Amino acid sequence: MAFNWVDPIILVGDERGGVISFKLSNSLFRGPIEPDPEVDVGKTIQDMEIAKMEKYLDSMDKVVYEAKHIDK
DSSP, X not given: XXXXXXXXXXXXXXXXXXXXXXXXXXXXXXXXXXXXXXXXXXXXXXXXXXXXHHHHHHTSOOOOOOOOOOOO
């Protein structure tokens, strides 16, 4: 995973050598969210940010498209 410090983009590589780029949502630029002491007992800001990123990545298309060889 590589972060771009200028543009809101991250690059993620997979075990097959593929690279996927993600343009991050503006909501991720608002800074870390603060835990609510009544709801988020025991959670750190880092835990909450990780959960937010995992939720975002889970919303992406997970279908693997394979090229099919066509004989002529």
